[in-house]
Amino acid sequence: GQQLNQSPQSMFIQEGEDVSMNCTSSSIFNTWLWYKQDPGEGPVLLIALYKAGELTSNGRLTAQFGITRKDSFLNISASIPSDVGIYFCAGPYTGTASKLTFGTGTRLQVTL
Amino acid sequence: DTGVSQDPRHKITKRGQNVTFRCDPISEHNRLYWYRQTLGQGPEFLTYFQNEAQLEKSRLLSDRFSAERPKGSFSTLEIQRTEQGDSAMYLCASHRAQETQYFGPGTRLLVL
Numbered sequence: 001g002q003q004l005n006q007s008p009q010s011m012f013i014q015e016g017e018d019v020s021m022n023c024t025s026s027s028i029f030n031t032w033l034w035y036k037q038d039p040g041e042g043p044v045l046l047i048a049l050y051k052a053g054e055l056t057s058n059g060r061l062t063a064q065f066g067i068t069r070k071d072s073f074l075n076i077s078a079s080i081p082s083d084v085g086i087y088f089c090a091g092p093y094t095g096t097a098s099k100l101t102f103g104t105g106t107r108l109q110v111t112l
Numbered sequence: 113d114t115g116v117s118q119d120p121r122h123k124i125t126k127r128g129q130n131v132t133f134r135c136d137p138i139s140e141h142n143r144l145y146w147y148r149q150t151l152g153q154g155p156e157f158l159t160y161f162q163n164e165a166q167l168e169k170s171r172l173l174s175d176r177f178s179a180e181r182p183k184g185s186f187s188t189l190e191i192q193r194t195e196q197g198d199s200a201m202y203l204c205a206s207h208r209a210q211e212t213q214y215f216g217p218g219t220r221l222l223v224l
Binding site for chain 2: 004031033035040041042043044045048088090099100101102103104105
């Protein structure tokens, strides 16, 4: 089946630093989604990408849909304490309206 | 609050007992998904409804699990004869066709 691998698994950074994480797949995706999950809560959608090469921003977050359609990147600029959480990439098996497969997650810790 | 809601948020039960969880999707969303998330992992697809029809079930959904969406609105997920391996966060998500999924806060189940 499809697998999404995220790296790094975890990151410890200082407040104000920029963060980069990526997600790679063994299969082509037509949509890439980035979610953030706080402890004890459900995932919250951050950014959705629909076209290869697309670069999309949401505040301090920027994500890119890789041109091979097998990878995606998420960058967070000037991190703040509330950025702490687990970041997941996800993609639908087919099209947009489909069950999602999730990556393994990147745990972000921000120190003051 | 017009988001996806789930009830209960936490459930502790003894092995062998039956449990039932409820999900109320966003009102105009005709598609509803159940996912299971174990510690340190991303959510994994369990089953999917379009309106009241259950269209797909994962092989993760053993015969002890049953899900319903009787009127195409809220959904229930029942686990019979719970086992310790059923301990996980159970997440519900909903969306309209061609849109991305929005997740509820989840129900955390602990089987003793």
